[in-house]
Amino acid sequence: MKRLDALAAVYPSLDDKVVVTIMGAVAAELQSIGHRPNFFYLQHAMGLASSMGLGIALTRPDRQVVVFDGDGSILMNLGGLTTLARYRPRNLVHVVFDNESLLSVGGFPTATSTGSDIAAIAAAAGIPRTATVRTVDDFTTAFDEAIAARDLTTIVAKVDAVGPAKFVTDLALLENRFQFQRYLTRVHTEPAR
C-alpha cells in the first residue's frame, strides 16, 4: 500500500476531524491531496505529534482528533504510548504509517525492518485497540471502525517506502499554526458533529 493512497482513502472523513501529522512525506502528501484549516503539520520535533494529539484530545473532548504518525517518529517517543494509554482519550485515533525506514533522510532502515512490532508495543503499553493493516481497504475499514468505536486506537499501516519528490511546501509553518489555532477557537463554540 502507498501512504498517499491510504491518506486519499480516508481524506473525505477528515473534514470535521482535528488532524496532526508528523513532518516530511506525511505532511507533504496530505497537503498534496488538499490542505484544510483543521490540519496541523508538526514539521520537526520528531516524536511529539502523538503528544500534541494527546494535548488536544484531553482539552477538547468535543472534537475527534486524528494523528498521522510514522515509525521513525514514534520510535523516538515510545514512552509517549504509555502516557496515551494511561489517559486513554476516547476521541483520539493514532495512525502510524510504517515504511520501515527514515525515508526523508535517505531511507535508512528503522527497527521495524528487523522485527520490532509497533502495534504489539502499543498494545503492551495499554492502548485498548490496535491493528496492523497492509491494504488500503483494510486501512479504511480499520480507520472507520476506530472512529465508530469512540476509543483510543493505534493503527499501524504498513506502507511502501516511497514519498513525494520534495518535502517543502508553500504553506509556511507559522501560517499553518495560527490558521489551525483559529480553527480550534472557532469550533469551540460549535457543537461536534
Add this chain to the structure above:
Amino acid sequence: MSPVSTASSRLIYDALKASGIRLLSALPETWLVHLVRMADEDPEMILVRLAKEEEGVGISAGAHLAGVKSAMLMQNHGFLASVNGIVSCAQLYHIPLLMLISYRGEFGERDPWQTEGGGVTEDLLRALRIPFSYLDRPDHVAHRIAKAQTLALSANKPVALLLCRDLMWEEI
C-alpha cells in the same frame, strides 16, 4: 515528614490557578511531590503524568492551540531532556510555554548526582534565549508566576521559573 515545603507548594499552585492554568504536565521529583498531589486532587486541573519530560512540550503545544492554558513541572534534568522539543516545537511554532523547573544542584545540594546538571541549567536557558527568573522567596511567588505567564502569552514563547532550594526545602 518531608522537608519539601507544603506552604510554598501551595503558593505556587494557587498562583498557577490564578494565572488560568488548567493543564499541568509533570514528571514527579522530590521537590514537586506536593504540587503534583495538589493537581491530582483538583477536579479543575488536568494532570498529565509523563514518561519523559519532552512529551510535555507537545502536550502543552496541543493544549495551547486548543485554547487551554498549561504549564510544565519538571526537574532541571527534565529540562535538559526536553531541549529538542522546546526548540523544534515550542520555539519553532511560537508556542507560549510556562516551565517550572526545580533547580537541583545549586548551593546546598547534597546529592552528588544532581550537581552537574545544576551547573549548566542557567547557561542552557541563556543559550536557548529563554527568559527566566527565580522563585526563591514566598513573597514574590505569585507575581513572578503571573508575570512569567504574561510574557509567555505576549511573546508566544517558552519562559522558565527556577524553583530554588530556599523556597522548596525546609531543612536547615
